[in-house]
Amino acid sequence: MPGSIVAKGIYKGYSTRAGHLPVVDGIDLNVAEGEFVALVGPSGCGKSTLLDVLSGFEKPDRGEVLADGQTVDGPSPKRILIPQTTSVFPWLTSWRNLMFVKNGIPVEEQMKRTAHYLEMVGLKEFQAAYPYELSGGMLKRLELARALSVKPHVLFMDEAFGSLDALTRLRLRNELLRLLSVERHTVLLVTHDVEEAVHVADRVVILTPRPTRIQRMVEVPFPHPRVLASVELMKLKREILKDLGVEFD
Amino acid sequence: MSSRLRILSPLILIAVLIIAWWVAVAQSKTPYFPTPGQVVTGVVELARNGTLLQHVSASLMRVTVGYLAAVLIGIPLGVFMGWFSGVFYAVNPLVQLLRPISPIAWIPLAILWFGVGNLSPVFLIFLSSFFPLVVGTASGVHGVERQFIRAARNFGIKGPRLLGRVVVPAALPQIIVAMRLGLGIAWLVVVAAEMIAIDSGLGYLIIDSRNAGNRYDLVVAAMVLIGVIGLLLDSVMRRLNNLDEVRWRYAR
Numbered sequence: 001m002p003g004s005i006v007a008k009g010i011y012k013g014y015s016t017r018a019g020h021l022p023v024v025d026g027i028d029l030n031v032a033e034g035e036f037v038a039l040v041g042p043s044g045c046g047k048s049t050l051l052d053v054l055s056g057f058e059k060p061d062r063g064e065v066l067a068d069g070q071t072v073d074g075p076s077p078k079r080i081l082i083p084q085t086t087s088v089f090p091w092l093t094s095w096r097n098l099m100f101v102k103n104g105i106p107v108e109e110q111m112k113r114t115a116h117y118l119e120m121v122g123l124k125e126f127q128a129a130y131p132y133e134l135s136g137g138m139l140k141r142l143e144l145a146r147a148l149s150v151k152p153h154v155l156f157m158d159e160a161f162g163s164l165d166a167l168t169r170l171r172l173r174n175e176l177l178r179l180l181s182v183e184r185h186t187v188l189l190v191t192h193d194v195e196e197a198v199h200v201a202d203r204v205v206i207l208t209p210r211p212t213r214i215q216r217m218v219e220v221p222f223p224h225p226r227v228l229a230s231v232e233l234m235k236l237k238r239e240i241l242k243d244l245g246v247e248f249d
Numbered sequence: 250m251s252s253r254l255r256i257l258s259p260l261i262l263i264a265v266l267i268i269a270w271w272v273a274v275a276q277s278k279t280p281y282f283p284t285p286g287q288v289v290t291g292v293v294e295l296a297r298n299g300t301l302l303q304h305v306s307a308s309l310m311r312v313t314v315g316y317l318a319a320v321l322i323g324i325p326l327g328v329f330m331g332w333f334s335g336v337f338y339a340v341n342p343l344v345q346l347l348r349p350i351s352p353i354a355w356i357p358l359a360i361l362w363f364g365v366g367n368l369s370p371v372f373l374i375f376l377s378s379f380f381p382l383v384v385g386t387a388s389g390v391h392g393v394e395r396q397f398i399r400a401a402r403n404f405g406i407k408g409p410r411l412l413g414r415v416v417v418p419a420a421l422p423q424i425i426v427a428m429r430l431g432l433g434i435a436w437l438v439v440v441a442a443e444m445i446a447i448d449s450g451l452g453y454l455i456i457d458s459r460n461a462g463n464r465y466d467l468v469v470a471a472m473v474l475i476g477v478i479g480l481l482l483d484s485v486m487r488r489l490n491n492l493d494e495v496r497w498r499y500a501r
Contacts, residue, residue, distance in 0.1 A: 057399060075403045087400035090497035091418040100414070101404035130493065132500040150404060 002068040003153035003186035005031040005054060009063035012046075012053055013211070023049045024060070025211035033153075034184040038197035041207030042244060047190040048084075048158055050212065054188060055081045055156045067154065077101075080147040081156040084163060086139050088131050094118060094142050095127040098149050117145040120179065137168040141175070148179065154186040161196070173200055177224055194240045198233050199226055206243045216243055283466035288473065291466035300454075305474065307449035308439050311367060315374025316435045323379045323431070324424060327386025332416055337387065344383055352377040352438045356445055370442035370450070377438040378431035385427025389420035422490070422498035429486040436479045451475050 012024040023046040031037050041047050052058040054065055056072040056079065065072040067079060075081070088097050098114040118124050121141035123134075131139060140161065147155060161169045177200060180187065191197055197204045198220055206215045218240060226233060241247070267285050274284045283291070295301035330337045330344075352373045359369040393416055401407075401415040417424075443452025451471050458467035490499060 055403075057403075075399075077403065077405045079403075081399070081403055083396050083399070085396050087396040089397060089400075089415065089418070091421070091494045101406070103405055130497060130500075132497045 001033060001153065001184065003033045004068055005029070005154060005186065005188065006066040007054060007063065008066070010050070010053055010060045010065065011062040012049055012058065012060050022211035024053065025213050027063075027212070027214060029205065029214070031186060031188060034186055036180070036187045036189070036200060036202045037205060038189045038191055038201035038203070039205045039207060040191055040194055040197050040240065040244070041212060042209050043192055044210060045207050046210045046212035047207060050207075051081070051156050051158050051188065051190050055079055057081065077150045078152050079154040079156065080150065080152040081158065082143050082147055082160045084159040086131065086143060088139065088142050088146060090131045093128050093130055094123055094134075097131070097142065098146050101146060101150055113149050117149040120148070120182075121145040121175070136164050137172060140164065140172055144176070144179065148183065152185065154188065157187065157189045159191055160189070162191070162193075169196070176200065181224070194237050194244070195228065198236050198240070199228055204240060206240060281463060281465050283469055287466040288469045291464070291470040292474070295467065295470065304449055304451050304454045304471075305478065308443065308451045309478075311370045311442075311450065312374055312432075312435050312439050315371040316378050316432055318371075319375045319379040319382055319431060319435070320428065323382030324386050327383045327424075327427070328390050328412070328417060328420075330383065330387040331390025331420070332412060341387075344380065348380040348384065353441055356442070360445070365447065370439060370447060373442040374435045374438055378435040381434055382427050382431045385430060386420070386424050389423025389427065390416055392423065393419040418494060422495045425486070425489045425495060428489070429483060432482055432486055433479070436475075436482060440475055
């Protein structure tokens with residue numbers, strides 16, 4: 001399955017009233033097909049902007065992004081971005097949210113996929129419910145189901161679980177890992193939660209404060225399921241936090 | 250507040266005001282100003298001889314035609330203004346220039362262009378609800394939350410489908426607010442429009458009752474009817490908020 005992402009010398013800045021504000025300051029990154037990469041960095045460092053560039057929503061000032069060798073020049077259903085806020089359509093039921101986004105495939109196939117993915121995220125009973133009738137965790141599941149139902153090569157997740165309570169967040173992380181064990185997608189997850197990063201990712205990219213650069217990359221060589229309280233993971237988490245300027249014992 | 254009290258308290262307030270009105274008229278022994286009882290008798294009299302239905306339906310018909318025309322033209326224009334900045338920059342200054350001109354100021358031109366028939370008040374109603382519809386729809390579309398547009402683009406939805414199936418549904422709660430406002434203003438204006446050069450409708454009833462023998466009981470009766478019908482029209486419009494397609498806006 002395709003899904004590689006290559007970033008070559010990405011620069012991105014914004015002009016503000018105070019002048020030019022550099023946000024992303026030279027990022028080179030290779031993400032292999034099926035790899036799960038977490039990008040961690042202090043808040044406001046430019047993580048979301050970087051993700052917007054990688055997913056094609058923003059054009060870089062310099063450099064380019066390649067998806068499976070092709071230059072990215074806009075968002076595409078092959079690369080779905082799951083934002084921090086909900087983006088499922090509140091005027092459509094769960095079922096119709098999934099049906100709506102599948103363009104150009106036969107209706108029977110659309111219905112089959114919709115049923116399959118709603119079932120997969122455990123929302124079968126809520127297929128006739130409107131998003132405002134769902135809890136925060138269920139909304140994220142719906143968001144995931146909608147993304148997966150178009151069979152994307154890459155998932156970009158921008159603090160996707162950030163707005164949830166700790167318990168739901170942990171549950172959804174496990175859920176995501178389970179889904180990915182069935183269907184291997186390339187995932188780029190932006191987060192400020194180091195524990196989340198070492199729990200789910202194959203590789204953690206540590207970003208500097210704005211204008212952001214790659215400070216260091218860390219492989220997470222442990223197989224799933226990972227034990228969060230294990231010595232190795234704790235050690236890794238401590239190392240990464242140290243890189244980010246946080247020390248604790 | 251308990252639901253019983255919520256229904257009861259405005260009724261008590263209205264009842265107190267009616268009693269005060271009644272007492273004041275009785276005390277002052279005015280020959281002109283009617284008591285609430287005389288107003289009710291007036292309404293019954295109008296209902297009996299059939300003029301009530303005739304005036305009410307004449308006003309409602311004018312509002313319906315003028316308002317529907319404004320909806321059919323104003324909402325699409327508002328959607329285009331809200332979505333395409335080129336349309337906005339081209340059209341908005343003209344809209345903002347014409348908007349503060351009271352529909353009443355258009356009366357002479359309306360009569361010049363459309364004569365003294367039904368078309369003049371219909372035109373004035375169209376004008377009065379057109380601007381709130383355009384401005385409200387445009388600002389609703391302009392304010393559609395960015396994440397919906399981004400998601401739609403991400404899933405490859407574009408062109409007319411993006412506008413019709415994402416932008417308009419997302420703005421629909423605001424569009425309905427604009428529709429309510431527009432209808433309220435239309436109902437205000439129909440009465441004013443019927444006070445000139447028309448021989449039917451509730452506005453005509455008010456002027457005619459005063460001119461033909463100082464029937465202030467019928468003047469007040471028509472005023473009360475205007476209020477009641479306006480309230481009913483708005484409660485019908487408010488019902489639109491219960492549609493599944495817009496309930497999300499008010500559910501959280």
